[in-house]
Amino acid sequence: xxxxxxxxxxxxxxxxxxxxxxxxxxxxxxxxxxxxxxxxxxxxxxxxxxxxxxxxxxxxxxxxxxxxxxxxxxxxxxxxxxxxxxxxxxxxxxxxxxxxxxxxxxxxxxxxxxxxxxxxxxxxxxxxxxxxxxxxxxxxxxxxxxxxxxxxxxxxxxxxxxxxxxxxxxxxxxxxxxxxxxxxxxxxxxxxxxxxxxxxxxxxxxxxxxxxxxxxxxxxxxxxxxxxxxxxxxxxxxxxxxxxxxxxxxxxxxxxxxxxxxxxxxxxxxxxxxxxxxxxxxxxxxxxxxxxxxxxxxxxxxxxxxxxxxxxxxxxx
Numbered sequence: 638x639x640x641x642x643x644x645x646x647x648x649x650x651x652x653x654x655x656x657x658x659x660x661x662x663x664x665x666x667x668x669x670x671x672x673x674x675x676x677x678x679x680x681x682x683x684x685x686x687x688x689x690x691x692x693x694x695x696x697x698x699x700x701x702x703x704x705x706x707x708x709x710x711x712x713x714x715x716x717x718x719x720x721x722x723x724x725x726x727x728x729x730x731x732x733x734x735x736x737x738x739x740x741x742x743x744x745x746x747x748x749x750x751x752x753x754x755x756x757x758x759x760x761x762x763x764x765x766x767x768x769x770x771x772x773x774x775x776x777x778x779x780x781x782x783x784x785x786x787x788x789x790x791x792x793x794x795x796x797x798x799x800x801x802x803x804x805x806x807x808x809x810x811x812x813x814x815x816x817x818x819x820x821x822x823x824x825x826x827x828x829x830x831x832x833x834x835x836x837x838x839x840x841x842x843x844x845x846x847x848x849x850x851x852x853x854x855x856x857x858x859x860x861x862x863x864x865x866x867x868x869x870x871x872x873x874x875x876x877x878x879x880x881x882x883x884x885x886x887x888x889x890x891x892x893x894x895x896x897x898x899x900x901x902x903x904x905x906x907x908x909x910x911x912x913x914x915x916x917x918x919x920x921x922x923x924x925x926x927x928x929x930x931x932x933x934x935x936x937x938x939x940x941x942x943x944x945x946x947x948x949x950x951x952x953x954x
Contacts, residue, residue: 648791652720655794659702662801663745671748674804675814679748684740689732691900693855694725696751696837698825700789700797704744705737710784710896711887717786722793724825726751726833727783727848727885728855730896747797749821756838759822780843781836783885787829796820843881846871850882854890858897859921864890898922899935906944913940 666673667680679697683704694708700722708715708723710731717723718737738744789797800817803810825834836844849871854862867890868878879889886893898920905916917928917940932940 651791652794655791655798656702656720659747659798659801660745663702663747666804675800675810677750677752678800681746683735683738683744686736686738687734689734691732691903694729694731696727697725697748698751699723699746699748702745702747703742704735706733707736708733708784713887715784715786720789721786722789723784723786724830724833725784726837726844727851729783729886730900747801751834751837753838755818756822756834759819759826760835760838780847780881780884781833785830785833790824790828793821793824793828796824844885846873847882847885850890854894855897858894858901859919895931899932902932903936906940907947909948
């Protein structure tokens with residue numbers, strides 16, 4: 638028992654040291670637009686808690702070095718803080734904000750876009766290796782959620798820190814960044830959320846079928862559709878499609894479409910180019926009263942009043 642406790646103590650000390658270095662690196666290199674000189678790597682800083690903002694996730698992993706953040710989709714809420722990471726394995730309409738941040742102790746985060754091609758390459762290499770690859774989910778099992786939160790291992794944190802360090806070493810960046818990206822993906826695949834990450838790169842997974850539907854709904858959000866037709870286009874039975882879509886997104890296909898419509902309508906209202914009825918029609922609502930009712934339920938104010946507030950402070954979208 639003493640050896641186990643000592644190992645845990647050392648891991649805790651290592652994690653603390655890595656988080657301290659990551660905080661310093663993010664504070665030094667973060668830009669207002671969150672981009673970095675490393676393709677796909679993102680750094681964020683927030684000097685105060687914010688209001689929940691509607692956005693879409695993309696496929697990404699995000700790790701908190703300081704502060705706390707909350708994301709919500711449907712009836713699922715995800716809170717994560719220092720040393721924890723989130724994986725979004727499909728592009729989801731979420732609301733999110735930092736809940737703990739201050740000017741003298743800002744929230745600091747690192748993100749990495751998860752590229753299906755990079756994951757697929759690593760999965761193929763792992764499956765071909767003599768050692769046993771990570772266990773796969775049975776095809777009949779429900780798909781893993783599209784969002785998940787877990788504790789970052791010291792090995793994952795170490796890889797993240799080494800990637801951000803490359804911002805101080807332009808001469809090494811182009812050669813070493815792809816190698817470290819591959820290592821980060823490997824740590825994710827072998828971590829608690831590994832099945833969600835793995836499915837991003839597997840062409841015939843439930844996740845890729847549902848992702849196809851998510852893309853279609855997002856691109857045609859103002860068009861009506863039949864769930865049966867969408868399931869058939871994605872190569873799934875209607876029942877399997879319903880089950881997996883909800884497991885991944887926490888929403889039914891119709892609820893997902895409504896979330897996208899409401900997010901798009903809020904952006905249109907921010908521009909101020911159209912009145913409420915026109916905006917509702919543009920995003921797919923035939924009834925202005927239904928649009929206003931669902932908008933208020935989602936954002937807390939009717940469209941007209943919320944539009945006035947948005948124009949006074951566009952950062953609250």
